Amino acid sequence: MQKIMKAPAxxxxxxxxxxxxxxxxxxxxxxxxxxxxxxxxHLTPLDENRIAIEVTxxxxxxxxxxLAYQAVQALKKRTGIRRGVSIxxxxxxxxxxxxxxxxxxxxxxxxxxxDIWELGxxxxxLADVGLEIGSDVPFCVHGGTAIARGxxxxxxxxxAPPPCWVVMVKPQMGVSTKEIYGRLKLSDIKHPDxxxxxxxxxxxxxxxxxxxxxxxxxxxxxxxxxEVKTIKERMVAFGSDGVVMSGSGPTIFGLTQNQSRAERLYxxxxxFIDQVYVVRLLGNKHG
Ligand code: ATP
Numbered sequence: 649m650q651k652i653m654k655a656p657a658x659x660x661x662x663x664x665x666x667x668x669x670x671x672x673x674x675x676x677x678x679x680x681x682x683x684x685x686x687x688x689x690h691l692t693p694l695d696e697n698r699i700a701i702e703v704t705x706x707x708x709x710x711x712x713x714x715l716a717y718q719a720v721q722a723l724k725k726r727t728g729i730r731r732g733v734s735i736x737x738x739x740x741x742x743x744x745x746x747x748x749x750x751x752x753x754x755x756x757x758x759x760x761x762x763d764i765w766e767l768g769x770x771x772x773x774l775a776d777v778g779l780e781i782g783s784d785v786p787f788c789v790h791g792g793t794a795i796a797r798g799x800x801x802x803x804x805x806x807x808a809p810p811p812c813w814v815v816m817v818k819p820q821m822g823v824s825t826k827e828i829y830g831r832l833k834l835s836d837i838k839h840p841d842x843x844x845x846x847x848x849x850x851x852x853x854x855x856x857x858x859x860x861x862x863x864x865x866x867x868x869x870x871x872x873x874x875e876v877k878t879i880k881e882r883m884v885a886f887g888s889d890g891v892v893m894s895g896s897g898p899t900i901f902g903l904t905q906n907q908s909r910a911e912r913l914y915x916x917x918x919x920f921i922d923q924v925y926v927v928r929l930l931g932n933k934h935g
Contacts, residue, residue, distance in 0.1 A: 649693065651764055655756035656686040656791065656930060657747035658784070659814065659894045659901055661849075662840040663863040665832060673783065673799040674829055677842055679806070679849070680784075681793040682930040683814050687741050687753055689716065691760045694732030705739040715781055719754035720761065722780045727767055742923060744822030746895025748784040755788030759934065775801070792933035793849065795842065808931030810852045813910035815888060816901040817879050818923035828868050828896040837864045858890025858903055869897040876900060879921070886916045903929070 661679040668674055694700065699720050703710045711717065716735050724730070735757065741749035758774045761767070769777075771790055778785030783800035794803045840862035848856030870877040876898045883891045887909050888902025904910050910926050917924045 649764065651691045651760050653689040653691065653756035653760040654686045655689050655741075655752040655788075656682045656684065657741045657749060657752060658682055658787065659747065659816075659899075660863055660892070661809070661857065661861060662842050662845050663865055663895065664840050664842060665829075665834065665837060665864055668834065669799070674832075675798065676800060677795065677797050678800075679793070679795050679842065679845055680787050681809060682791045682932075683816075684928045684930050685741055685747070685816070685925055687749065687756070688738040689753060689756045689760065690736040690738070691757065691764060692734040692736075693764055694734055696732045697730045698732045700732075700734040701737070702735070703737045703739055705743065708737070708739060708743055715750035715754040715785075716757045718781050719757040719778070719785075722777050723758055723761055723767075726777050727769075729765055729767070731765060733761060733764075742818040742899065744824070745818050745899045746823065746825075746893065746897045747816075747899055748788055748895065751778075751782045751784035752788040754778060754781045754785050758785075758789060775803075790933050791930070793931045795846065805933070806846060806849050809849050809857055809929060810854045810905070812854060812903050812905045812929050813907065814901050814903060814927050814929050815883070815910055815913045815917070816894075816899055816925045816927065817883070817917055817921055818925075819873070819876055819879060819898045819900075819921065821873055821898055823869055823873070823897045825896040827872075828865050831868045831872075832865065836867075840864065854903075854905055855889070861890045861892035861903070863893050865896045866893045869893060873898060879917075882917070883913065886913050888913055
């Protein structure tokens, strides 16, 4: 039986870094939500005990370096199951973009194989397996809208934000999350109003959400790639209600509830940049 999983991207409504840990990771506090831009993962069980992987984009690894491959390995190790699977990834989410593309593929594989192999693991158990692969995988296992703390695995779920359009711009360059963390000076951080953002989400206060979009990685990424800052400035000028960078970038997204404003933004941005997407905010857990 083949199973096709939808693996949606995430955006950060806030991203704060609260400390550096002994284990080398940073402690974060960030609000993430899912958007309707998704990879499609085709899972086909194999008779032999092996993992085959194919990806539609040549520069994404189609070997053990792919996070989807690592998800299978981690699941097999955790459960002791000796079965094989063929994975085909139809890649729609831009790579190295701050949208958790690899993490959401890994999460979709965990959820899909849990069904196909009838493992009976809970989402919490799958999220725990996912943490071995990456800090964003636990959130991606659940989807929805949540505050993530710790290194990303401590999740507190929130209601979905009000419906809106998300206009996303992916500049040409990719950004290394590791490099951005390395350059971040904890003493320079101006912390986002995470509590205020939670209140705005709970109260369905769209203007309040737009006002509080904030990401402490922005200034670091802007320093290395000033053109990303220019894109943000243009999106504000073109009428987006709130604009911020997602993750460590370089994707910049703007929110608006007005469809014609979303279309205007898309048309203005398309004039000078290739990768522009207009999608809906999802915000609800996988169900
Ligand atoms: P995050 O937002 O979690 O920091 P990202 O969106 O910035 O992640 P990814 O698209 O996940 O970044 O890619 C980061 C790296 O992971 C790239 O170097 C890419 O080659 C590698 N990678 C491994 N598996 C995948 C996958 N399934 N999809 C995309 N990239 C993958």
